[in-house]
Amino acid sequence: MLSFTITGNYTDLYQLTMGQAYFLEGRKEHRACFDYFFRKIPFVGGYVLFAGLEDLLNVLESLHFSDEDITFLKEMKFHPSFLDYLKGFQFCGTVYSCMEGDVVFPNCPILRVEGNIIEAQLVETILLNILNFESLVATKASRMRYVAEDRALSDFGFRRAHGPGAVLAAKAAIIGGFQSTSNVYAAQLYGIEAAGTMAHSFIESYESEFEAFRAFAKVHPCRCIFLVDTYDTLRSGVPNAITVAKELEKEGHKAIGIRLDSGDLAYLSKTVRNMLDEAGLYYMKIVASNQLDEYVIKSLLEQEAPIDIFGIGTKLVTGQPDSALDGVYKLSIVSGKPRIKISESLKKVTLPGIKQVLRVMDNDDMFFGADAVVLSEEGEKTNMIFHPFEEDKSLDISRYRQEPLLHKVMENGKGISRKTDLNNIAHFAQKRLALLPAEYRRFENPHIYKVGISKKLMEIREILRDQYKRK
């Protein structure tokens, strides 16, 4: 049996070697803060849709080292006293985060972990593993949602996904605006609608397509989506589907629709729509699949293809062409002292201290186009923000309403009551995406959403940079 259970050893080895050093050096009670953020928006897009928080909090609430974990670490010659510590390990940190389903931008802290330095460091790998991937797929899905308008979207990617990553992808797709998945495991785990009827092999296993359709309809009179391209879509598949759909009508059932999985989907969908309508089967839907992504969907709808449901596989669940969000997890405070990561490139220098992110709202209560990163101690409203790398560029945001984005979602290892229902998260995501002006959502050269920092944050960063330079 193959099984993946997320326990303490679901981490990179260096988290444990560092943990042991902290432990044996007597630093295990030192407090630390880490920020999660990303640097580059995937898909040449204008935003990222943040996903994975619920899964992460569930993991953190029950994180422990199993007996097998400890045995393995013992074989790896970890120190007995550190192993004793890990045996009793529980994550007792505090987490502040943007809400799952919010729209987020580069170099803004999305989530902060506060805890002792061992626990805060240890969770880096699992945190990045979950948040980077789910946010990638939710973002990709939201782009498809944007162009698909009111058409339904279904995840068909299980077979091309990266092993059990398929399950997280199916869930993240829902956050991005999908309606269903072919993935039964994900449907069961997350309460998603499962979708799927027949493959070509089913039809090939019968002596004729007609017999196959009829057999399926007999067993599943309420679930019929006939796959019509096994032999010849227009001369065989659709006529057979129509005949069987008419037979179903006589028995008081309605076929759901037909599915196209090859050929020119624009041409075929129009022709098939006419054929169905002429047969009086106005209610039958057209499902299309076959190497779809947001660009193909857009093109099909520009051609007025009457497709009702898009089934999307590889390019959704692997996030092609980018396949990873570059999210990182960086130390911002240790033992009360702010910290930065130095780099020759100012763009890669991190932001020190405990921070809040303020989303600026315009007069229509839409997103204004700028987030402000401030020190938490500055409160939840700020006046001037500065370009993080070009000090002479500033913006007065004092007359705009500002919303704090980081909320406490876990305190001392216990999750704080939140919208855990996936539908709520998906609903919230659509609400937030609707507040993002179209110029940030378009595919061609989207507007760059500004992220500014407060004067005080900039000053602390400069003081720390000077200190490091002097050393």
Next chain:
Amino acid sequence: MLSFTITGNYTDLYQLTMGQAYFLEGRKEHRACFDYFFRKIPFVGGYVLFAGLEDLLNVLESLHFSDEDITFLKEMKFHPSFLDYLKGFQFCGTVYSCMEGDVVFPNCPILRVEGNIIEAQLVETILLNILNFESLVATKASRMRYVAEDRALSDFGFRRAHGPGAVLAAKAAIIGGFQSTSNVYAAQLYGIEAAGTMAHSFIESYESEFEAFRAFAKVHPCRCIFLVDTYDTLRSGVPNAITVAKELEKEGHKAIGIRLDSGDLAYLSKTVRNMLDEAGLYYMKIVASNQLDEYVIKSLLEQEAPIDIFGIGTKLVTGQPDSALDGVYKLSIVSGKPRIKISESLKKVTLPGIKQVLRVMDNDDMFFGADAVVLSEEGEKTNMIFHPFEEDKSLDISRYRQEPLLHKVMENGKGISRKTDLNNIAHFAQKRLALLPAEYRRFENPHIYKVGISKKLMEIREILRDQYKRK
């Protein structure tokens, strides 16, 4: 707790709706064969390295529907008698396969499942989910292995991988020729060497880099790989690493090396090598990481960068830029009758019947550059092979030795004794890759490995195509 256990519901819904149709239609004892093959080589490469077989066979041996699975399917209104069948479900099929770690080519059957039509159909999703992804990563890894020559390769991709896909990726990388992984979970599950020492945050958490190095060395005197680019690689990191390495020497220990994670890795590695050598630390290794792939490794070694170990993340574990192998699973026989999938494009018409693949060996016992797909009944040696889509192109291979590639690896649901040890598989993979002439391994316009079919197979395919056309 987040956990992914592969049970019966780890599948696409349509496998179950088709299964129920077969069951209620009284077809559950009908026998079927399906072939696994792919159409397109990823990475514009010349071959695919086949991986994932052991994981798949482990899954098939224990595949069952859990109580939760059945409850969920009941809620989905599956038929009580079909649910009873699933309650007692065991995979009792027979599997023929290429050996894991073999080099394989497009449109050649890599694996065949024979069983009753329900079980053979049901396992499609899990089979594709495992084999497509592991083969993708093993292939990518083998390209890095090819250019890295005798340098060590380590998987650092956990944080950017697709959730638990990270674990399968770490394992597939070993098959492709990697030596170690940062992924403790994968190391534990598959017996891989785990690697990893310190992150930037460790160094930043101390008042100085020197203190951090010294603290780490005190706790891990035999595990020191100093990360030297936190502040200034040449003016701070390397001098501090040298000082601490010298202190270790006095205590009878040897530091393993230093790690470069940013900047010009060619220039830095040369300068650092000189600095270490001048300090008499000839034994200290140089590890390099930061957005590496096969092309960057190749370029670094062409510049004679003295790097001993490459740490590779995102581009390995996500298989960038391709992110999926397009493997499919197609019906080839049902109830003793050969079947094909028809398509307007001859290239997408599948090969019917029970087949064997013969690898042709040249006079030096290297791979000749052609595989022959024949009907199993034709035996394990053939004379003429034909281009699968251009009948007038043929090749006489009668004078060459031929090796059958498909072997029985599971009989009636029980795995047949095989090399299950990951090191054996990895060793086999390197042996097979060594038999593949360089022109198929190079990155620029690799030679196309020919796949021919026997006359008899071509004839059966044509007869079936004609039959379908007449219908």
